[in-house]
Amino acid sequence: xxxxxxxTPKQNRILLPLRPLLFVILIGLPRLFGQSGASxxxxxxGLVLWEAKDFDKAAQFFEQAVKTDPAxxxxxxxxxxxxxxxxxxxxxxxxxxxxxxxxxxxxxxxxRQWLKIIAALKYKIPKKExxxxxxxxxxxxxxxxxxxxxxYDAALLKLNDSLAILPYYIxxxxxxxxxxxxxxxxxxxxxxxxxxWLEDPEYRDxxxxxxxxxxxxxxxxxxxxxxxxKYLATPGIPADRxxxxxxxxxxxxxxxxxxxxxxxxxxxxxxxxxxxxYLEALEIRPNDIQSLNNLGIINIDNKxxxxxxxxxxxxxxxxxxDPSPYYNLAxxxxxxxxxxxxxxxxxxxxxxxQPKMKSxxxxxxxxxxxxxxLKLLIHE
Numbered sequence: 053x054x055x056x057x058x059x060t061p062k063q064n065r066i067l068l069p070l071r072p073l074l075f076v077i078l079i080g081l082p083r084l085f086g087q088s089g090a091s092x093x094x095x096x097x098g099l100v101l102w103e104a105k106d107f108d109k110a111a112q113f114f115e116q117a118v119k120t121d122p123a124x125x126x127x128x129x130x131x132x133x134x135x136x137x138x139x140x141x142x143x144x145x146x147x148x149x150x151x152x153x154x155x156x157x158x159x160x161x162x163x164r165q166w167l168k169i170i171a172a173l174k175y176k177i178p179k180k181e182x183x184x185x186x187x188x189x190x191x192x193x194x195x196x197x198x199x200x201x202x203x204y205d206a207a208l209l210k211l212n213d214s215l216a217i218l219p220y221y222i223x224x225x226x227x228x229x230x231x232x233x234x235x236x237x238x239x240x241x242x243x244x245x246x247x248x249w250l251e252d253p254e255y256r257d258x259x260x261x262x263x264x265x266x267x268x269x270x271x272x273x274x275x276x277x278x279x280x281x282k283y284l285a286t287p288g289i290p291a292d293r294x295x296x297x298x299x300x301x302x303x304x305x306x307x308x309x310x311x312x313x314x315x316x317x318x319x320x321x322x323x324x325x326x327x328x329x330y331l332e333a334l335e336i337r338p339n340d341i342q343s344l345n346n347l348g349i350i351n352i353d354n355k356x357x358x359x360x361x362x363x364x365x366x367x368x369x370x371x372x373x374d375p376s377p378y379y380n381l382a383x384x385x386x387x388x389x390x391x392x393x394x395x396x397x398x399x400x401x402x403x404x405x406q407p408k409m410k411s412x413x414x415x416x417x418x419x420x421x422x423x424x425x426l427k428l429l430i431h432e
Contacts, residue, residue: 094114101113111138118131125155128151131148154188188217192224263279266279268339269371273307277304311329314329379405382401391421398426
């Protein structure tokens with residue numbers, strides 16, 4: 053039996069948990085890991101002065117706080133209120149509110165309402181004073197109109213303009229994710245929507261759209277199930293969409309149950325039963341990557357290379373960023389003494405492989421045909 057490139061040598065390759073497709077969003081790290089102590093201290097001093105009604109002095113501390121840490125959202129809201137209510141400087145107020153919204157502050161909905169009030173009163177925001185924040189908002193608003201007219205290519209250009217100015221702008225990230233989804237650029241859509249999820253898991257119907265992408269293109273069944281159930285707990289969702297999601301939840305739970313049965317059958321070395329169970333899972337969910345990949349491995353072991361190739365290529369095409377189908381295709385072609393194809397597929401998946409998988413490849417007898425090539429490739 054062949055070893056699992058994703059598990060320890062004692063475990064078999066057939067039980068394949070696929071690599072999580074998580075894109076690391078470096079630009080969000082300052083907020084994920086907290087603001088600097090200096091900026092928080094300055095902000096808190098400003099709040100004390102605000103309570104003492106020394107508004108101008110408080111604003112000075114808020115300004116210092118944002119200079120110390122531009123990614124700290126709270127002082128921008130305080131500055132917005134200060135310029136809005138105390139100074140009637142609506143250009144600076146709008147710029148502060150927009151920055152607060154783009155940084156996904158907890159009271160972003162209130163800030164949006166205050167921004168709308170400024171716009172409704174027809175106060176003009178001078179370009180020079182509002183600076184890039186106004187430009188980002190205008191680009192986003194233009195993109196929304198283009199999306200409504202289904203001019204997605206033009207909308208994407210406007211959203212890119214907005215995000216080039218304000219990379220934290222969650223509304224633009226969400227909209228761009230949906231545009232990519234409409235254009236069938238699914239992995240780019242997933243990238244943007246994952247960032248929105250990291251910023252705000254409660255944002256609009258992010259759990260629905262991200263759940264669908266995970267469902268179709270990854271083997272993240274527990275994560276997908278969690279997203280769907282979170283969405284179903286949202287009040288006021290459309291009845292037709294609720295029915296669809298409830299059906300998807302039922303499918304996932306059935307397949308998970310079948311996969312547990314496959315594990316039990318495998319532990320008894322009943323490979324015929326394992327194959328039958330995975331085929332049954334594919335009848336429920338034809339794009340289930342884990343079932344496809346494991347059926348590919350079963351067919352390698354049973355010397356059915358054409359069937360193995362069929363299942364593994366389908367798994368690869370569903371999620372071209374997961375390394376496991378590439379690894380297993382390399383094993384398949386190595387078993388057929390096709391050195392060129394074995395090396396081709398290993399190289400194609402190498403960029404997505406964790407170091408542990410690469411080091412195991414150097415010990416895997418299934419890849420003996422290309423071992424010397426792998427030594428050069430992995431140690432480059």
